[in-house]
Amino acid sequence: MKLLLTDSDRFPFDDEDRRAIADAGHELVELAGHDPDDLAAAAAGAAAVFVYYAKLPVEQVARLDGCRVLARCGTGYDNIDVAAARAREIEVVYVPDYGIDDVSDHTLALLLCVARKVALSDRAVRSGAWPSYADLGRMQRLRGSVLGLLGYGRIARAVATRARALGTRVIAHDPFVTDADVDLVERDDLFRQAHLVSVHTPLTAETRGSVGERELALMRSGSILVNTSRGPIVDGAALAAALRSGRLAGAGIDVFETQPLPEDHPLRACETAVLTPHSAAYTEEALAEVRKRPLADVLRILRGETPLDPVPA
Numbered sequence: 357m358k359l360l361l362t363d364s365d366r367f368p369f370d371d372e373d374r375r376a377i378a379d380a381g382h383e384l385v386e387l388a389g390h391d392p393d394d395l396a397a398a399a400a401g402a403a404a405v406f407v408y409y410a411k412l413p414v415e416q417v418a419r420l421d422g423c424r425v426l427a428r429c430g431t432g433y434d435n436i437d438v439a440a441a442r443a444r445e446i447e448v449v450y451v452p453d454y455g456i457d458d459v460s461d462h463t464l465a466l467l468l469c470v471a472r473k474v475a476l477s478d479r480a481v482r483s484g485a486w487p488s489y490a491d492l493g494r495m496q497r498l499r500g501s502v503l504g505l506l507g508y509g510r511i512a513r514a515v516a517t518r519a520r521a522l523g524t525r526v527i528a529h530d531p532f533v534t535d536a537d538v539d540l541v542e543r544d545d546l547f548r549q550a551h552l553v554s555v556h557t558p559l560t561a562e563t564r565g566s567v568g569e570r571e572l573a574l575m576r577s578g579s580i581l582v583n584t585s586r587g588p589i590v591d592g593a594a595l596a597a598a599l600r601s602g603r604l605a606g607a608g609i610d611v612f613e614t615q616p617l618p619e620d621h622p623l624r625a626c627e628t629a630v631l632t633p634h635s636a637a638y639t640e641e642a643l644a645e646v647r648k649r650p651l652a653d654v655l656r657i658l659r660g661e662t663p664l665d666p667v668p669a
Contacts, residue, residue: 466608
């Protein structure tokens with residue numbers, strides 16, 4: 357059968373993956389990027405499509421011909437209309453615990469980089485300057501500070517473990533969690549109490565734009581925001597305004613409403629923001645896992661077996 361790999365220019369299969377496909381008697385077709393029309397053409401007759409950044413709303417799902425499985429190479433599946441796929445008897449699989457260590461490490465790295473003015477200091481020294489305390493602005497130690505986790509799933513829990521080792525007190529808000537190893541607080545109280553806020557909610561209709569001007573205004577003066585979850589959760593323009601005003605001491609952002617980040621986006625001009633290119637899970641180990649596990653489930657389904665990681669109904 358024909359298997360389609362999208363975004364093959366950024367996330368290619370390795371030799372081991374290709375052997376597994378060949379040994380199963382299937383043909384791999386590769387598509388650089390994920391343009392909707394190109395995807396529809398390349399997916400014609402494909403039994404499986406491996407999805408990274410491609411968006412598959414109902415109308416795109418309707419263009420799939422002969423597809424039996426959509427393999428989301430990642431943990432979030434908000435870019436796939438799962439109900440539309442299953443209505444056409446297309447299974448959807450994913451990697452629910454992908455990148456836990458990697459994204460939580462990156463979250464902590466952004467927190468430290470912003471709190472300790474690492475990127476700002478690096479740019480200054482490279483330009484020939486030797487900034488003073490006054491030049492760099494306010495810094496404070498993490499020990500004794502309060503870290504607020506918006507969402508308390510797998511990655512947030514791993515962040516909490518790492519942060520506690522640095523002496524921070526951790527609080528969290530998650531409407532779906534009733535029992536946790538941290539103090540659970542109301543949503544507004546999290547923004548009011550925390551010196552550091554880290555976003556870990558999934559992207560849904562309810563969470564889109566849910567960290568905006570109002571929430572940022574609730575945060576302590578001199579606090580820090582980090583987002584390694586989904587870009588559209590945070591209002592980038594409102595965040596840039598809070599940084600420019602000096603109300604927030606800084607931000608560490610790995611995900612954005614539009615990717616790549618547009619040249620005229622106001623966050624680009626915010627020196628106290630540390631920006632990374634949605635790279636939190638770009639470790640060799642994580643990228644291997646996010647390829648191999650969906651591939652294994654695709655091969656199971658094509659053999660008539662039950663997948664290990666179907667998206668919840």
